[in-house]
Amino acid sequence: MSIGVMFIIIAALVFFLMWYTKRINLNRFVQETEPFFRFLMESDYLFLLGIRYKTPDIDVNELYGKRVRNGLVTIVAMVFLFLQNFKFMYAIIAIIAGYLVFKMPYMQLKNYYKANLNHIDQMLPYYLKSLEILIQHYTVPVALGRSIDTAPEIFKPGLRKLVQKIEAGDSSVDPYMDFAKEYPVRDSMRMMRLLYRLGLGSQERKEEQLMMFSRTVSTLQNKAREQKYQERLDNMEKRTMIMLFGTGGGIIGILLFAMMSMMNL
Numbered sequence: 001m002s003i004g005v006m007f008i009i010i011a012a013l014v015f016f017l018m019w020y021t022k023r024i025n026l027n028r029f030v031q032e033t034e035p036f037f038r039f040l041m042e043s044d045y046l047f048l049l050g051i052r053y054k055t056p057d058i059d060v061n062e063l064y065g066k067r068v069r070n071g072l073v074t075i076v077a078m079v080f081l082f083l084q085n086f087k088f089m090y091a092i093i094a095i096i097a098g099y100l101v102f103k104m105p106y107m108q109l110k111n112y113y114k115a116n117l118n119h120i121d122q123m124l125p126y127y128l129k130s131l132e133i134l135i136q137h138y139t140v141p142v143a144l145g146r147s148i149d150t151a152p153e154i155f156k157p158g159l160r161k162l163v164q165k166i167e168a169g170d171s172s173v174d175p176y177m178d179f180a181k182e183y184p185v186r187d188s189m190r191m192m193r194l195l196y197r198l199g200l201g202s203q204e205r206k207e208e209q210l211m212m213f214s215r216t217v218s219t220l221q222n223k224a225r226e227q228k229y230q231e232r233l234d235n236m237e238k239r240t241m242i243m244l245f246g247t248g249g250g251i252i253g254i255l256l257f258a259m260m261s262m263m264n265l
Contacts (some may be wrong), residue, residue, distance in 0.1 A: 037068050040102070046111035047182055050157040055240075071102030115201070116154070121185035123152050124219035128191060132214055140199030141166045158182045187220055 041064060042048075049058050078094035130150060134143035145163045148156055158179045165175035176192035194216060197207045 012068040041108055044182075045106060045109075047157060048113055050111050051113050051154060067102050067105050074098040074101040093104070118183060120154060123154065124183065124185060124188060124191070125217055125223075127151055127155060128217045130220065131195075132217055135198065135213075140195060155183070181211055186223070187216075191216065191220070191226060234261070 046060060049060065049063065075094045078097050079091070080089035082094070127147070131143055131147050134146055138146065139142075141163065143168070144159060144244070148159045148163070151159055157207035162175050162179045162184075165178070173196045174192065176196045177189070180188040180192040194209075194213050198213055
């Protein structure tokens with residue numbers, strides 16, 4: 001065994017013993033260093049966490065700290081792995097590996113969100129329909145605030161941000177567009193513009209604008225129902241094709257087996 005390998009083993013054992021006897025507090029080290037890595041936090045990380053866990057009581061610092069910890073541990077492990085013949089290229093590889101491990105949870109959240117976009121697309125028209133009923137009795141900002149409790153969980157974080165911006169005095173279309181960007185599904189931009197105009201309209205034109213909004217929502221509901229029905233048809237067709245291929249393949253396999261058996265006789 002070479003001296004380099006012995007040094008790596010001894011260093012690993014010393015580190016393990018110091019961690020086991022709590023002379024090194026890895027969690028405290030991560031907590032102290034985590035703020036220095038805040039610049040790496042993605043702009044939509046909080047939003048994606050809200051979509052994934054569907055609760056406002058998310059400990060973002062803990063989850064982000066785990067990402068930082070796993071990335072740092074990966075870098076240290078890679079450095080120990082290459083320590084016997086360490087080169088600058090190996091340092092680059094260790095940093096890249098640590099960054100990939102750090103980035104992996106975010107990519108999983110992103111993939112989860114993309115997989116659920118279709119579900120969001122189908123829920124949006126039904127939420128807008130319930131909002132339409134509230135708008136008949138309240139102003140648009142008040143109706144948005146009252147709709148949060150009964151809205152689908154996936155929309156609640158975005159709705160809270162939307163209402164907070166409006167209550168803070170932002171009377172532009174930006175809060176509505178920000179909500180549409182968070183949920184970039186079919187017609188979300190157009191519906192948020194209609195909602196903004198409905199909030200700006202005078203009381204005399206409110207009924208006319210509300211009728212236009214209602215017709216648009218009904219059209220979206222019909223599209224959502226058609227899409228859901230088409231998805232069921234596609235699933236049935238896929239299952240039918242799988243059954244046909246499975247049955248056909250089984251029959252062909254049995255025939256081939258029978259032919260080979262007859263030829264061997």
